[in-house]
Amino acid sequence: MPKLTETVPYGLAGLRxxxxxxxxxxxxxxxxxQTWIKSGKVEVDGVILLSPKAKLDGGEEITLDAxxxxxxxxxxxxxxxxxxxxDDSLLIVNKPAGLVVHPAIGNWHGTLLNALLNHDSNLETLPRAGIVHRIDKETSGLLMVAKTLQAHNSLTQQLQEHDITREYLAVTRGRMTAGGTVDEPIGRHPTERKRYTVRESGKPAVTHYRVVQRFAxxxxxxxxxxxxxxxxxxxHMAHIRYPLLGDPVYGGRFQMPPNCGAELEKELRGFKRQALHAAKLGLQHPVTDEYCEWEQPLPDDMIRLVSALADNER
Structure with missing residues (x-):
């Protein structure tokens, strides 16, 4: 990576x-x-300064060996x-259901992160191989991956500032009458550490939902x-009593709906994951600053599920 050089504006005089x-x-x-300063990768007028607290006068030439x-x-x-x-800074991946995003206890291999390192060895220089957000193992759909530190920083900031468009499609249990918003804080379950729940001490969480198609x-x-x-x-969907179909953690006990035909029963019994798909992803490109958006249609298992639900109405 080439060295980067900038001159300190006099308006920044007095800053550390x-x-x-x-x-x-x-x-x-x-x-x-901060890490680069302490490791000697920052020079001020040709002199390496290891102290982040050194004062600037303005007019200095700073060189960064990134x-x-x-x-x-x-x-x-x-x-x-x-x-x-x-492209050179960004990678958008359509993750299949069943693929863990990055290694953790019980899943040290066979993850998206392992696949990314195989695709581009340069990703080993980025935190989590450039992965800046995750979706659950059994959720399918779009994920963004940064290919440079600059892109990683940009995408992380956009996430923190809620500037990333993330839309999902899901099949819930229960027939909704209308859409709405769930604005309820989420935190770890007090007794079941692998679960999360709505609780006052949790972090703010907001989900908007809209009805696309109703079934019985x-x-x-x-x-x-x-x-x-x-x-x-x-x-959030479980909290408002419309849990995701197939959700093994928050979906409750499996129940066959009334008047269920043979084909629908087959699809419902065979659907072993939460019916959730990350369908749309939008962001400001970290280099061009242009707004970019991608959409990914439902995967085959959810298409069959929705078709069976619709056919059962006829």
Missing amino acids: LDQGVAELFSDYSRSKL EAEIVVESTPEPIPLDIVFE HHTLVQLMLETGRTHQIRV
Whole structure:
């Protein structure tokens, strides 16, 4: 990676070195810039300064040696990727249901992260191989991956500022009469640590939902996230008593609906995951700043499910 050079404007006089560097090289995160200062990768007028607290006078020439460093230790694995879009800074992937996003206890191999490292070895220099958000193992759909530190910082900021468009399609149990908004905080369940729940001490969470198609005992809904809490859609839909069909954690006991034909019964019994798909993703491109948006249709298993629900009405 080439060295980057900027001149300190006199308007920044009096700032600490780490503050000035953050203003001048805003494509990188403050924590990363702090690390580079302390490791001698920042020069002020040709002199390496290791103290982030050094004061700036204005007019100095600052050089940043933004070297790529290996930060991911996972192993590349030849796992197929469904790539929707790719350029030098950004990768958009359509994740299939059943694929874990990144390694954790019980899933150290066979993850999206392993597949990404196999696709592009340079991703080992980025936190979590460039993955800036996740969707659950059994949720399908669109994920964004940064390919550079600048892109990673941009996408992370957009997420924090709720500037990323994320729309989902889901099939819920129960026939909704209208759409609405769930504005309820989400936190860990007090006794079941792998579950999340609506609770006052949780973090703010907002989910908007709209009816796409009603069936006798189910609803196809479109959901838009303002926030991105763990299991947010699944928790919020269960909270308003329209849990996602097939959800093994929040969906409650399996029940066959009344007047269920043989084909629908087959699909319902065979659907072993939450019926949730990340269908649309929109963001400001980290380099061009243009708004970009991608859509991905329902996967085959959800298409069969929705078709069976519709056919059962006839």
